[in-house]
Amino acid sequence: MIHFDLKCAEGHSFDSWFQSSDAFDKLLAAGHVACAVCGSTNVEKALMAPRVRPSRDAAAPAPDTGTKGALSAPKSEAEAALAELRRKVEANATYVGGNFAKEARAIHDGDQPDRPIYGEAKPEEARALIEDGVPVLPLPFTPGRKTN
Incomplete structure (x- = not known):
């Protein structure tokens, strides 16, 4: 697998994984990227910086993401908006x-009692709620508090 940083003609930056460089080229030519x-x-x-693994004896410094505890900072306004929506839903x-x-x-x-809730529902359960007039809305993220 290979990771590429990508950009579109509108200037948006995003990333994706591909099986190989040739696989990326084929998918791009077919219009699937x-x-x-x-x-x-x-x-x-x-333009990408190579990722070089430090020696086993060297301590690799933690990357500075600019956000405490996050794996990475949002790369676009859309990602930032989704992160803010998620924060508000989970807080309220x-x-x-x-x-x-x-x-x-x-x-x-x-x-x-009436209160805001969120969680998971099977598609047929969500469909039945909508058909019965229960106001529900799918969220564009998966809950972070999954329990097994």
Whole structure:
């Protein structure tokens, strides 16, 4: 696998993994590589710094991402907006996990107190909630508090 930093004609930067450099070239020629921000297929490789692994004896310094505890900082306005949305949802709503459909229906029917919730639902459960007039909305991220 090979990791490429990419950019589109609109100036958006994003990255992706490919099986090989040849695989990237074939996918690009077929129009299957698109900008993660705007969807443009006018994409090219961006200038990249090589990743050289330090010797086993050398202590590698932690990368400075600019955000405490994060693996990487958002690369675009869209990523930053999604991160902010996620932060607000997690700060202001109760995570109910796989009980989302049951909890949402109970709140809608008045059996539970009205409160903001989020969690997971199977597609058929979400469809049934929508058909019954329960106001639900899919989130563009997966919950970070998954429990096994």
